[in-house]
Amino acid sequence: MALIVEDGTGKPDAEAYISVADADAYFAARGDDAWAALDTTGKEQALRKGSDYMAAVYGPQWKGERVSATQALDWPRKCVRVGCFDLPSTAIPQAVARANAEMAVRSIGGDLQADQSSQVKQETVGPITVVYSDGARQGVKYAAVDGLLGALLRGGGAGSVQVVRA
Template sequence: MLIIEDGTGKTNAESYASAADLVMYAVKFGVTIPADEPAQEALLRRSALTMDGMIWKGRKMDSDQALAWPRRGVELDCQIKPDNYLPARIQYGQMALAAEIHTDDIDPVEKRKGAITLERVEGTVTREYATISNTSGRLLPAAPDRPSATQFADYLQKQGLFAVRA
């Protein structure tokens, strides 16, 4: 049975969404997920672990809580959110991430094709694809757009260089 975080900072929470939530999300957004509940729950656990590796705004509400959310000191739209604030986009983002992970599972890197680099039409069509580099040994994204990244955008710490107007 999947233990769901409810905003209290549970020490044994495994997910922000239930398998039933994931099924409803998949129907709404037309994404593919495993058919059986244990596999759905495993996918949600994997996505929650991936989320724990992200650098979020604020800090954990309690150092003993199992997951990254809820958090203290999260500023959004010039307001500090309550310590037990658990944004709906964290739950939706987890479900989007779970669907993305499943897509990566069922579409192995070695079967993916890169961008078309050559196309010739002379009676028959010849199409050549770029080689996808995978020297890191990590899976590459299955799709160019990642809905989870959009859901998480306001809650992640910004890193890197930023242009500043003078």
Template sequence: MTLIIEDGTGKPDAESYASAEDLAMYAVKFGVTIPAEVPAQEALLRRAALAMDGMTWKGRKSSSEQALSWPRRGVELDYEIKPDNYLPARIQYGQMALAAEIHTDDIDPVDQRQGAVIRERVEGAVDVEYAPISNKSGRLLPAAPDRPSRTQFADYLAKRGLFAVRA
């Protein structure tokens, strides 16, 4: 089933900001692994779009009828209010990065990952011990310490950076 792509008009049935073809070109450009089959690529893009809908973005939806979080009105960037139909390229790139990250998490399950090397002993044979990865929250941990999608989204999220909470 072909993806319905958001083009900045606030489509009520949009499923993605990028096409499977866009994702395939992104994977080649940035050397990330994605499934070879178009339906699997489209499924990843749909999953990434759903994850993006759970993020807190600047501004508010341009229309209550639109399916996805973007386009948005009231988005201020570099001291400039962006138009209501503004669909940043970094939202599309971020979705593709997030789709690749989701695929990495799918093929490298959390319970099979290893933490940093905390002990390495070399005598006759090499003995390596890895730190356990705690996952008490039940949420997936990132496959890598840096997530390219978060870098793409940073200017468009309502909160950015580290925040201290006073107890």
């Protein structure tokens, strides 16, 4: 099944924000061998996983509103302002497309949204014992993707606090 890429029209069946060809060019410019090793079907599957992750993690934090109730993905959006500029409601920001590619390549190594169980405080394997701090994060934080998307999220990024002068 061919990948359906959002083009800014609010497609009801879109699956990703970047095409395989554009992701190929993005990673080729960065010398990413892991992406180049995948066949087209694997790349399409990875891009779908990347956009699924973005919807689950960043979806509630995006600035603005969806353009249409029937669009499959969170973008395009209206009423999004970055710095002094209003973003067009008919475009997918480059940062969103790149973040989709980045999450896709990270999906190659495993599940992006792995189920989490209770936290392990101490673990012993053979002669090695590791003690984790209380409240240690179990999931993976993708700082590079958070950085790409920060300006498009309410509050400026994942885990940040918006400060407004009265």
